[in-house]
Amino acid sequence: MTNALATVIIVVSLAAAAYALVTALRNRAMGWGHLIALGVVEVLLIVQAVLGFVKLAGDEGPKQPATFIGYLLAILLIPAAGAGWGMLERTRWGPGVIVVACLAVAVMIVRMNQIWTGNG
Template sequence: MTNVLATAVIVTALLTAGYALVTTVRDRPMSVGHLVVLGVLEILLIAQAVVGFVKLGGGEGPDPATTFIGYLIGVVLIPAAGAGWGLLERTRWGPGVIVVAGLGVAVMVVRMNQLWSGTVV
């Protein structure tokens, strides 16, 4: 994992959650803008997954890599699932799902950094 990429993912995820929260509070449904920010987040997560798997293949990373790999695969699925669910829910709660997805991604990336650095929590 690279700290720069992880920071970019966390900031993008939190900005996505904030944008969706404002939309939820304004009682508006999900829009194309939400799909754009989720797309940017997904691109960053795919880049992170590629970097993570390359580094794991090179012998870097946590010793039992199974938990880290689970997080790496799982975090890539969250924005797509949030987008799908948000599009199906045409009320204010569609963007509410995006809030939860953005916060979930940020927390998972922080946890992946902890696993990578060997921090025991």
């Protein structure tokens, strides 16, 4: 894992969650801005996945990488699932789904970092 990239992912994900929360509190449906924010999060996660697999191939990272690989692959599904579900839900709860998805991404990145460093 790259700590700088992990920090960027967390910050962008939390910013997207805050944006979606404001939209939900204003009783509005999801819009293009939310899709763009989720797209940015997804691109950052893809970069993190590629770097993670490259480092794992170079004998870096946890001694037993199965859990880390599971997180690395599963986290890629969260923004896409949040976008799909948010688009289907045309009420204020659509952005609410995005809030949960973005918070889940931030928590999973923290957990992946713990696994990577051996602190968890």
